[in-house]
Amino acid sequence: MKPFDLKNQDTHSKARRGVVHTAHGDVQTPVFMPVGTRGTVKGITPEQLRTTGAEIVLANTYHMLLRPGTEVVEALGDLHGLMSWDGPILTDSGGYQVFSLSTLNRIGEDGVEFASHIDGKKIYLDAKTATETQNRLGADIIMCFDECTPWPCPQEHLVKAVERTVRWAKQCKDAHANDKQLLFGIVQGGVDMDLRSDCAKQMIPMEFDGYAIGGLSVGEGHDHMIRTVNHTAPLLPEDKARYLMGVGMPIDIVESVRAGVDMFDCVLPSRNGRNAYAFTDDGPLRLRNSQYVTDTSPIEQGCPCYACQNFGKGTIRHFFNVGEMMGPILVTIHNLTYFQRLMKEIRSQIENNTFNEWANEFCSKHKDEA
């Protein structure tokens, strides 16, 4: 079976409605994938995650490799067993940690040496080890080991990063030895359109199961991001899933869907939820703010999530103020539900061929959040 089926193509934009087929089930796109870096989406159970509408979840190779380690994950029934999640899982290769843990690593031509952020132990990650590790962790979609560059980034570094990312991608493809898993390639190149084009041109002949746009949402800002996505997404094969890594704010997602992106992941709904920031259709709420002290209304009127059905803002604010776990739990559930409801709306608008107009309205309403 083809890994990706295109179901509808919006006629007023590049937005698409599709399905990704994985060993643990289908994923309706455009899709938002919550992040469960170390084997769990922080603060909620898989059952709660399911009720938000999530179909697929992320985990991270670098973090699982450090703890508990590949053998232990295998012994616990691979990632699906460990996470108690029988749906699709995607693992990031550790390429993001090349960026996020840059003070703890050294990038070489063949791979990256990390000083473990836990005990300083040397961890070497390259295309082969990242792929073999992911083969064994057992996710349904695995990612090439890439170099996620920072922003701003000197041009010569950007060029080198693209070279390495392309070279490593070939090595990942060669090392990949688990035919139950889809392997996605990643296009790098910062906000340099020529580099993005070069990188895409070199990645496509390698015939990956899907293609990601990496190296964005690293501080470049909404305009740079969207310009780069608008340039890059159309370069990728129409019959393969396109995945914008690490994005993002709702408005970033809507604009990127418009550019033809199918898949997203981001820590924002979960992390910000833990930090009392609630996403709503009327813009964000900072639930620690004193204005909510005695507010008995839900975070979002009409939201079917457990938090909105059972608690008012004042109670949730109280939970945050006294440090009760329930605050982070409730807002995580709400935010993930918000994102899933947004994706559902997006899919429905594409099916009705009304996406573009809807997106215009959404973006004008949320432009302040960019």
Add this chain to the structure above:
RNA sequence: GGGUCGGUGCCCGAGUGGCUAAAGGGGAUGGGCUGUAAACCCAUUGGCGCGAGCCUUCGCUGGUUCGAAUCCAGCCCGGCCCA
């Protein structure tokens, strides 16, 4: 009644002649977070002023000193010990 230790900003608490509008916590208020080193991090927190700056503040009152939260005297209040 005698002795002794102490009374500092919203709270706790450091400071014991000038660099002190006063360390550090807590609390409060506001902000940030984008393929998670994040249930975390940052900022503000006496008043007035855009600002230089001015005013008020370390129990109360008075004193010493160029200068006092800091030294002295009296008083008030609290803890402990003795009677």
